[in-house]
Amino acid sequence: MEAQRITTDVAIIGAGPVGLFTVFQAGMLGMKTTVIDVLPEIGGQCQALYPQKPIYDIPAHPMVTGEELIENLRKQAEPFAPEYVLGGMVEQLTKDNNAWQMVTSLGVTVEAKVVIIAAGCGAFGPNKPPLVGIERHEGNQVFYMVKDRQSFKDKMLVIAGGGDSAVDWANSLAELAKKIYVVHRRDKFRAAPDSVRKMQELAAQGKVELVIPYQLEAIQEDASRRMTGVMVKTLEGEERILPADALLAFFGLSMNLGPISDWGLNLSKNHIAVDPATMATSASGIYAIGDIATYTGKLKLILCGFSEAAIACHNAYNQVFPGKALHFEYSTTRGVPGEK
Amino acid sequence: MEAQRITTDVAIIGAGPVGLFTVFQAGMLGMKTTVIDVLPEIGGQCQALYPQKPIYDIPAHPMVTGEELIENLRKQAEPFAPEYVLGGMVEQLTKDNNAWQMVTSLGVTVEAKVVIIAAGCGAFGPNKPPLVGIERHEGNQVFYMVKDRQSFKDKMLVIAGGGDSAVDWANSLAELAKKIYVVHRRDKFRAAPDSVRKMQELAAQGKVELVIPYQLEAIQEDASRRMTGVMVKTLEGEERILPADALLAFFGLSMNLGPISDWGLNLSKNHIAVDPATMATSASGIYAIGDIATYTGKLKLILCGFSEAAIACHNAYNQVFPGKALHFEYSTTRGVPGEK
Numbered sequence: 168m169e170a171q172r173i174t175t176d177v178a179i180i181g182a183g184p185v186g187l188f189t190v191f192q193a194g195m196l197g198m199k200t201t202v203i204d205v206l207p208e209i210g211g212q213c214q215a216l217y218p219q220k221p222i223y224d225i226p227a228h229p230m231v232t233g234e235e236l237i238e239n240l241r242k243q244a245e246p247f248a249p250e251y252v253l254g255g256m257v258e259q260l261t262k263d264n265n266a267w268q269m270v271t272s273l274g275v276t277v278e279a280k281v282v283i284i285a286a287g288c289g290a291f292g293p294n295k296p297p298l299v300g301i302e303r304h305e306g307n308q309v310f311y312m313v314k315d316r317q318s319f320k321d322k323m324l325v326i327a328g329g330g331d332s333a334v335d336w337a338n339s340l341a342e343l344a345k346k347i348y349v350v351h352r353r354d355k356f357r358a359a360p361d362s363v364r365k366m367q368e369l370a371a372q373g374k375v376e377l378v379i380p381y382q383l384e385a386i387q388e389d390a391s392r393r394m395t396g397v398m399v400k401t402l403e404g405e406e407r408i409l410p411a412d413a414l415l416a417f418f419g420l421s422m423n424l425g426p427i428s429d430w431g432l433n434l435s436k437n438h439i440a441v442d443p444a445t446m447a448t449s450a451s452g453i454y455a456i457g458d459i460a461t462y463t464g465k466l467k468l469i470l471c472g473f474s475e476a477a478i479a480c481h482n483a484y485n486q487v488f489p490g491k492a493l494h495f496e497y498s499t500t501r502g503v504p505g506e507k
Numbered sequence: 508m509e510a511q512r513i514t515t516d517v518a519i520i521g522a523g524p525v526g527l528f529t530v531f532q533a534g535m536l537g538m539k540t541t542v543i544d545v546l547p548e549i550g551g552q553c554q555a556l557y558p559q560k561p562i563y564d565i566p567a568h569p570m571v572t573g574e575e576l577i578e579n580l581r582k583q584a585e586p587f588a589p590e591y592v593l594g595g596m597v598e599q600l601t602k603d604n605n606a607w608q609m610v611t612s613l614g615v616t617v618e619a620k621v622v623i624i625a626a627g628c629g630a631f632g633p634n635k636p637p638l639v640g641i642e643r644h645e646g647n648q649v650f651y652m653v654k655d656r657q658s659f660k661d662k663m664l665v666i667a668g669g670g671d672s673a674v675d676w677a678n679s680l681a682e683l684a685k686k687i688y689v690v691h692r693r694d695k696f697r698a699a700p701d702s703v704r705k706m707q708e709l710a711a712q713g714k715v716e717l718v719i720p721y722q723l724e725a726i727q728e729d730a731s732r733r734m735t736g737v738m739v740k741t742l743e744g745e746e747r748i749l750p751a752d753a754l755l756a757f758f759g760l761s762m763n764l765g766p767i768s769d770w771g772l773n774l775s776k777n778h779i780a781v782d783p784a785t786m787a788t789s790a791s792g793i794y795a796i797g798d799i800a801t802y803t804g805k806l807k808l809i810l811c812g813f814s815e816a817a818i819a820c821h822n823a824y825n826q827v828f829p830g831k832a833l834h835f836e837y838s839t840t841r842g843v844p845g846e847k
Binding site: 184188191192195221222223224225226227228229231236239240242243245443444445462463464466468470471473474475477478481482497498502503 | 524528531532535561562563564565566567568569571576579580582583585783784785802803804806808810811813814815817818821822837838842843
């Protein structure tokens, strides 16, 4: 099967509210758009994290849910027939023949004259402990979430972390696993008191061993690089080696820029630095808007991202249509395609 | 009767869409607002000029009329109980005791810690010919619009201008008036060709006299200062005096800043210059947003004005509540007053 290849005027990375409104703004200026998102559906956080939550600060919407907001923006973008490339992350971004080439993790190639990054806070991902060689064991003996509970039956487990995930999984897996060590850097857990009480009972019964106050220090491997245990250490330097078939590390989720941070754009505190007069990044033809963009006075509000989308599109116009003057007309004058 | 006096945190000058959204944004940050507008109702141009016209570029509103937009913004502002001071223009703005004092043309005094000017393009008004003493005759013998057609019956009229208004009124009043002079500075009229043709027929019949290429030069008065005629002049200096009971000058409408231009703010081409990072003007405690504000990269879009409203309010906060830290919460976290 031949890999999919799309050519467009403007590639929009991020299908959240700001990315969707960019389709409309670009469309009003006659620019074709392709929207790429790592999530399998449009809407970004609004749709994935709080579809039912009321939002009050979208202008001229006294109250709107995340889901309704996205549906309205989808409809508004529709007359401009954007192409949606969903479910894959943009892993590469390179310049070739004066156009930008993006390749997603699903192998789709998008070529665009202009790229507008509206990727919010980047992609969600687990916080990983800084252990040498940990990536070799991920998905095999090191896990950041539990997909298959039964796979831990009769295993020696090290669970690390002090929040609900660590405590709840310790309690849940206690009946299955051969032994569970719960490693936490301090005595106090940030979990529901009831769950903590239950875990302490299991510890009293010997089904769980609380290894406190210790932090993860290193992964122990045998000659074939199989993980055999986890070395933990106190702040005073006291070490223990916990024999383990699996390490479950629950240090929360966080957003991270992912591959975006490798594209050579000027960054500022994990955000993309832009000129607020144009939303241009340090790379010609790449713009950044919405929560991922930063400049003096930046407010992380969806409504500010809408304004940034308009500014980026007006500036992208000259790169999409070099030498063509922008004859700006208000939407009331010109309408949108296909209106009745 | 004692003059009305209002004390508030933030005075918003202009009740158009951007001014109304400022009520909401200020309210979310705990600031009380008073909205002042020269028009007798809220909504600015949206309501006064195009209430039924569809607008397509309000984010998450695939289509909304001017009237619906204003109604939604009014509802969104309502939980914060703004005070509306309508029908009078802010004529004075002075600083007193660290607060700004505004006096409207209806004599209402508003005192505020912060002023946010969201006055759009200023107030609408006719372009007036620069004739000495013209204001003495306005509404009496000099008119910029026709309110009562019958009042021109059997009168000697000078109609000045070369657009549709001048031509259409010359044609319409020809059957009523004793004589009509149409004064225009050049041979070509910027009016519908049919209307121009009709006027030329009337001129051929002697009902209208085209005084071309002349410009208005002076108003002739008798001893009691009644206007008796209008002096017109060619570029070469040739003069004529046209006897006239009334002068109808149709040089188009334009927006003008009105008293705002006398408030000592830094202006740039008839707009108020602001720092886009804060929306602050050159006067401490005065912000400008929406179409009246200008900065590098400014787009005159309602949706950009919404973003500017948020930026201005976040910056005004420190002046309204000196020394109080702004604990910003998203609207999804905190909701709005009175929500169910």
